[in-house]
Amino acid sequence: MKHIRGLLFIFSFLFLTVSISYAKDITIVYSGQTHAMLYPCSCPVKQDGGIARRASLIKELRKIDPALLLLDCGAFTAGGLMDEYTQEPQLDTKRTLINLKAMELMQYDAIGISSDEFNFGKEFFLEMSKTTNLVFLSANLELDKIVPYIIKDRLGVKIGIIGLTNVSANQKAKDIKIDEPKKIKELISRLKKDGVEVIVVLSTLGEKEDLKLISEVKGIDILFIGQNPLKDESFTKVDSTFMLRPSWQGRKLGKLILEINDGKLINCKTEEIIVSDKIADNADILSILPRCYSDTNCRKEGFIGSCKNMGNSDAECEFRQPNKISLRVISSKECTVCNVEPIVNEMKKKLPGITVEYFYYPDSAAVKIIEGLPISGLPVYIFGKELEKDENFYNIKDDFISTGDFYLLKPQIGGLSYFFNREKIENSLDLFFSMFEKDTDKLLSTIEEFKPNLHFLAVENVQGFDAKNGLLEVEEYLRAVCVQKYYPKEFLSYLICRSKNINSSYWDDCISKVDLSSIKACARGAEGVKLLKENISLSKELKIMFGPAYLLNNQEIFSSQGIPSKEEFRKITKKQ
Numbered sequence: 029m030k031h032i033r034g035l036l037f038i039f040s041f042l043f044l045t046v047s048i049s050y051a052k053d054i055t056i057v058y059s060g061q062t063h064a065m066l067y068p069c070s071c072p073v074k075q076d077g078g079i080a081r082r083a084s085l086i087k088e089l090r091k092i093d094p095a096l097l098l099l100d101c102g103a104f105t106a107g108g109l110m111d112e113y114t115q116e117p118q119l120d121t122k123r124t125l126i127n128l129k130a131m132e133l134m135q136y137d138a139i140g141i142s143s144d145e146f147n148f149g150k151e152f153f154l155e156m157s158k159t160t161n162l163v164f165l166s167a168n169l170e171l172d173k174i175v176p177y178i179i180k181d182r183l184g185v186k187i188g189i190i191g192l193t194n195v196s197a198n199q200k201a202k203d204i205k206i207d208e209p210k211k212i213k214e215l216i217s218r219l220k221k222d223g224v225e226v227i228v229v230l231s232t233l234g235e236k237e238d239l240k241l242i243s244e245v246k247g248i249d250i251l252f253i254g255q256n257p258l259k260d261e262s263f264t265k266v267d268s269t270f271m272l273r274p275s276w277q278g279r280k281l282g283k284l285i286l287e288i289n290d291g292k293l294i295n296c297k298t299e300e301i302i303v304s305d306k307i308a309d310n311a312d313i314l315s316i317l318p319r320c321y322s323d324t325n326c327r328k329e330g331f332i333g334s335c336k337n338m339g340n341s342d343a344e345c346e347f348r349q350p351n352k353i354s355l356r357v358i359s360s361k362e363c364t365v366c367n368v369e370p371i372v373n374e375m376k377k378k379l380p381g382i383t384v385e386y387f388y389y390p391d392s393a394a395v396k397i398i399e400g401l402p403i404s405g406l407p408v409y410i411f412g413k414e415l416e417k418d419e420n421f422y423n424i425k426d427d428f429i430s431t432g433d434f435y436l437l438k439p440q441i442g443g444l445s446y447f448f449n450r451e452k453i454e455n456s457l458d459l460f461f462s463m464f465e466k467d468t469d470k471l472l473s474t475i476e477e478f479k480p481n482l483h484f485l486a487v488e489n490v491q492g493f494d495a496k497n498g499l500l501e502v503e504e505y506l507r508a509v510c511v512q513k514y515y516p517k518e519f520l521s522y523l524i525c526r527s528k529n530i531n532s533s534y535w536d537d538c539i540s541k542v543d544l545s546s547i548k549a550c551a552r553g554a555e556g557v558k559l560l561k562e563n564i565s566l567s568k569e570l571k572i573m574f575g576p577a578y579l580l581n582n583q584e585i586f587s588s589q590g591i592p593s594k595e596e597f598r599k600i601t602k603k604q
Contacts, residue, residue: 051294052183054286055093056228057086060101060254060274063111063144064120064127066317068305069279070324076302077279079130080309080317085281085301086134087310095182099189100131101254101274102140102232107147112277115322115338121148122339123321125156130313132160138178138189140230140254141166143197150201165191165230167215168207176215179224185288188224190215192231192241194255209233209241216247225291230254235271242269249293250284263298270296279303318343332380332419350381351419354412358398360389363446364600365586368407371442375409378420389448402431405444405585409437447570447583455601458579460485460572463504464497469527471576471591476520478597483567484508485575486560493560503551507535509559510550515542 059082068078090096103110104127106120114120131139141164145153150171157164157173167176167190177190192209209231216227227249231238234256242248248269257273262282264271270293274282280300287295318339320326326333326345337343355375359366368386376382387394389406398408411428415421415435428435459480461468484505486495495501504526512519518539525538536544550556567573570585577587580600 052185052288054182054185054187054226054288055089055096056099056250056284056286057089057096058099058101058252058272058274058282058284059278060140060230060252061103061110061276062100062127062278063103063108063113064106064123065113065277066123066127066130066321067325068303069277070327074304075327076304077277078303078309079127079134079278080313081303081305081307082278082281083130083134083310083313084307085303089283097180097182097187097189098134098136099228099230099252100136100139101230101252102142102191102193103144103255104128104131104139105142105144105147108144110144113322113324117148119321119339121152124148125159126316126318128156128160128162129316132162133312133316136162137180138163138165138191138230140164140191140232140252141169141174141193141197142232142255143194143200146197146200146204150204153201165189166193167191167212168209169193169197170205170207177219179219179222183288185226185291186222186224187226187228188216188219189228189230192229192233194232194234194237209237210244213245213247216245220247226250226286226288226293228252235259235273238271239266242266242271250286250296262300263296272298275300320345330380350379351414351417352381352383353379353415353418355382355384356387356397356410357384357407358387358389358394358410359407360446360448363406363584365580365584366407366445368409371407371409371437375437378424379415379418381418389446400432401434401436402429403436403439404447404449405439406446406448407442409442411435411437445585447585450583453582456580456582457481457601458483458566458582459575460567460577460579461575462496462501463508463523463527464495464501464530465575467591468530469524472520472524472527474591474594475597477594478601480578482520482523482563483572484560484563485567485573486564487573488561488564488568492557493564504530504535505560505563506551506556507547509563510547510556511539513559514546514550515539518542 065077066079068075086098106123107114139162154172163178164174165177166174177188180187180189190212192212193206195206198204198206219227227247229248229251231251232254233241235253235258238251238253242251251269251271253271253273259273262273272282272284280302283299283301285297286293318341320335320343321339323334326335328347331347332350333345333347335343336346357368357372359368372384387397389395397410411434413433413435427438427441429438457478457480459475460483461471462485486493486502486505493502508523511522522539526535577585579585
């Protein structure tokens with residue numbers, strides 16, 4: 029019997045050990061920087077977001093994991109510079125109160141506080157906070173209804189959640205006191221002594237200050253960047269701290285999985301879930317949500333919507349037929365980089381009465397339409413004179429050029445991709461670039477196999493030349509064009525080398541076995557000036573001011589963000 033009891037004790041001990049060391053996954057769902065965006069985005073495409081959809085998504089996530097934590101990082105208040113839909117204080121405060129009520133219905137566990145929460149002063153915040161059961165967190169802001177932290181137990185793991193407020197809040201509410209954020213060091217130490225295993229910080233300090241905080245205060249496991257993120261990534265890790273950036277305007281909902289093993293945070297997994305139009309609106313939220321706060325909330329394809337009784341319970345949308353406006357879009361089937369749909373969709377948003385016809389150069393119909401028009405490239409967007417009768421014309425008239433019986437969308441608005449009046453030069457590629465931009469060396473290495481003609485981004489003026497980085501950049505280009513003339517085989521490798529170390533004055537380290545004195549004499553004299561004029565003549569002709577920009581076959585022009593891959597270049601050139 030004693031032997032059996034001993035076995036039972038050993039078995040129980042082993043079971044306990046296994047249970048303690050078994051990894052536990054804890055879910056945190058989070059939002060932030062929503063600025064009381066109640067309705068889906070009024071974008072021409074991807075009209076994501078909206079609190080009614082968000083509530084439905086959270087409800088579904090809770091069915092999967094009833095123990096999830098729901099947090100908001102702050103900046104949930106309307107108004108201010110970052111609120112795209114701000115109107116006037118009365119409507120903005122109404123929108124904020126509805127947003128807060130919706131967050132209460134969604135059962136948020138904790139909410140961070142930013143300076144935006146004081147857009148309407150301290151008294152408004154205090155009155156607002158009295159109407160809700162939500163928990164507001166800030167460890168460096170002393171104010172009623174705000175607590176420094178809360179502790180939540182999930183699956184036997186204690187999680188301490190701390191709030192931090194950016195110091196600019198006292199510029200909006202001068203009679204509040206904000207302490208230095210690094211004072212939370214003692215708070216974290218106390219929480220750890222009380223058995224808290226994971227420290228989460230809801231910060232609105234701004235990412236620059238967040239990084240400083242992490243370097244000075246140890247023990248922060250998770251930090252949510254609720255204001256002024258420096259990067260686009262939703263998730264990064266700095267030292268031992270996982271940093272999360274919530275989606276602006278609540279168009280995506282963040283989901284974070286904490287992997288806990290033996291009371292320690294081992295790893296994090298994160299995803300952003302789009303609050304898309306495929307998600308049905310939550311009925312409880314719809315019951316408190318006015319039909320509209322502005323005309324942008326009233327959308328119906330082919331109609332102009334207006335909001336009546338904005339922000340009130342009896343608000344409603346009224347729709348009417350728009351003025352009919354003809355739009356003829358002329359592009360070229362030979363142009364591989366022409367994409368007219370984004371501009372057409374944007375114009376439909378601004379002018380719902382548009383009817384669109386498409387023509388393609390050099391078809392006879394297209395040639396006839398553009399004959400005599402002051403254009404040098406395609407695509408071109410030609411509107412009928414009835415455009416000026418549209419009620420929105422006054423707001424957008426500066427985007428157009430009046431010519432005869434038409435209005436042309438300005439090239440700087442519609443873009444220019446194809447110079448139909450330039451001679452086609454097969455398999456030619458021109459690159460317009462600056463040696464001082466980040467990763468120029470990688471761009472030059474990538475594009476090398478396509479044997480591009482290289483053009484520097486400088487302009488000629490009465491004093492000589494100018495460039496974005498002033499005289500230093502001009503001097504670089506004067507030397508470079510001289511290297512190209514006297515040592516053409518070394519030219520590209522020289523540019524790649526210099527671009528890697530553009531701030532070094534030792535330019536001659538990038539070229540060897542040459543007569544340096546000839547390069548210097550050329551760069552400092554009339555010869556260098558003549559060569560640089562020739563180099564930048566094409567960018568002057570095409571009015572190219574920014575890069576990297578590319579001219580393909582002497583006709584198609586396009587730009588890139590970042591460094592395109594060789595495969596992307598090959599796809600474009602193969603279509604020619």
